[in-house]
Amino acid sequence: MNWYDTVFEVIDMRSFSNLWYWIALAVLWSSVSHWVLGVPFDMILRARREKEGEAMDDLQDLVRINVNRILYIAEVSGSWAFLFGSAAVTALGLMAVVYDVEIAQAVLLLLGPLGILGLLSYRTSRIIRSSGVEGAELIRRLMRHRFATQMIGVLAIFVTAMFGMYQNLYVGTVGF
Template structure:
């Protein structure tokens, strides 16, 4: 057995049996749960505790910048981005579930929930701007968005784990190149 065979025997190159895929999935959802519409969660908590006026001012500034950025992108090029993204997601979904390409399935299960999260983020940004949320109302809206993000992440990880277990148990093992 040569080095090439040994490496590919030790490191399984299939997506759902690869430890790095699962670490990446956990890091992805941990990161998006921490950054609520681009604002770090610790900033929201500091403003909620209200020990200093600077914390609330920092929160308002960060939210204002990120809401304006998100809505500007959505208004200027949102339609084009949605068109291109939906075409790419459709191609990826076809490769994943019609042609049964495991790597495409793994990527689809990562990016499809991110698409839903993007829509949720744009909606939250619209609501913040429409209602001109400030203070406690802004904190409540950001916390609601974070809880919705965590629920989506939980569902995404659950579906990915179930599909990954199914793939690992019922699909023939990888035989190499």
């Protein structure tokens, strides 16, 4: 027996039964819900608490910078990003559903909801820029975006957990 066989015998390399996959899923959604349009959540809370002053000015500046960045990327390369993203998700979907490739299923369950979140971030950025919201209204808009992000994350984690349990139970019974 060589080292390659030993490693794959000791560490289960299937996606849904691998602890590292679930850690990556938790870290992914924790990070995504902490950064609201590129702004750390603690900065939003500090600006909400102080209502005026340096914290609010910093928040408004950072939101303006990130909103402009998101919209610039969408205007310059949004069509290409959407095209390649759609092609990648389609390829993953085919491998996951038609060919039943477990790693494709796992990656699709990680990246699929992020595409929805990207569209939501684009929409929120357009609303913030077009309406020119500031102060308490800006904080309210960012909090609504964070809540929607968290709901997408909860749904994504739930669907992934249900599918992962099904996959582990199904794969576990096939071998016997």
